[in-house]
């Protein structure tokens with residue numbers, strides 16, 4: 001629960017600037033310097049005095065909000081008035097049902113500024129120089145404000161695999177039957193994929209029908225339709241012109257790097273591989289986020305080169321299909337705040353690229369050597385022998401997969417789910433959980 005407190009002891013504990021004669025203190029949480037009731041028709045200019053509030057944010061994140069000389073500051077960092085005005089969530093500015101912006105951003109005056117501010121339950125009310133009144137919940141303020149600490153490359157929500165992480169006993173497993181038992185069980189499954197990059201669903205009949213049913217539950221009915229079709233069922237018969245359809249070993253890679261948006265989840269199920277006479281065919285899984293983090297620590301320049309150098313990829317082995325990304329992509333894709341969002345790596349599918357200077361090209365190959373060297377470290381390789389009955393789900397934007405060579409008839413089936421679809425599915429279930437816990441929907445989009 002967010003609280004708004006204002007007292008001298010709070011300032012001391014938060015190490016806020018020592019009181020000066022221009023700072024006014026109040027012993028109660030009160031909306032100041034505004035009058036409690038806001039007169040929309042005649043907004044009054046506030047005094048130039050600095051007013052400081054401490055905001056104890058959700059999750060125990062203490063922040064200090066201050067208002068001085070018409071400026072709004074969070075932890076001493078000024079917030080852009082245009083940015084704040086653009087994110088007003090009142091029903092005039094933001095459609096309460098469609099959650100789309102109604103406000104015409106272009107119409108925000110360049111010199112917009114707050115004329116009055118006050119704390120209200122759960123957030124901040126601002127009266128703008130245009131007479132419009134906006135309310136910003138603490139949650140929204142937190143989303144709008146710049147990070148207070150350096151953003152780590154890997155989100156704290158991700159659990160990186162370590163040398164002692166063992167997947168051989170399927171620790172990340174759940175009974176597939178739990179997926180339909182309750183929304184919270186389904187949420188747990190999607191959260192496991194999100195945090196660990198892999199999930200094994202047990203107790204699935206070794207049939208295409210049972211596997212497809214599991215895939216559709218995760219994808220909320222939707223599977224990604226590609227040149228392999230929505231659902232694939234294959235043996236090493238080279239029916240499709242791709243090494244996946246051979247019995248060759250495959251080095252760790254992410255799938256469909258030749259699409260502008262590679263598939264989000266890859267789901268596969270070994271239907272049969274009688275052994276003997278069949279041999280080999282072990283599945284290799286590598287945590288791309290852990291390896292990227294290791295690369296950045298050990299070889300920061302190589303990390304940067306692979307992130308920033310764009311390479312195209314293609315799929316040209318199947319009659320009637322010629323996929324090639326319109327533009328190149330780096331191996332690592334970071335979000336706005338510099339957090340790793342995606343690993344895209346498949347050496348087999350990498351296309352021709354025009355070279356730069358010898359030094360540049362050689363340096364790129366050196367970065368690849370550093371990267372592949374980390375991928376091939378024994379402690380980063382997790383080998384799993386899949387069996388019928390266990391469906392393996394991996395986050396294709398994080399976890400790389402490969403396999404050892406094999407003999408004998410090995411029949412696999414599975415499907416892809418779009419990244420946007422499974423992320424949406426996870427977000428919806430999380431929103432429903434929040435609503436159940438707090439009774440509110442936080443408008444952070």
Ligand SMILES: [Fe+2]
Pocket residue numbers: 244253254255401
């Ligand atoms: Fe693959």
Ligand SMILES: [Zn+2]
Pocket residue numbers: 088089090091092093094132133134
């Ligand atoms: Zn508004």
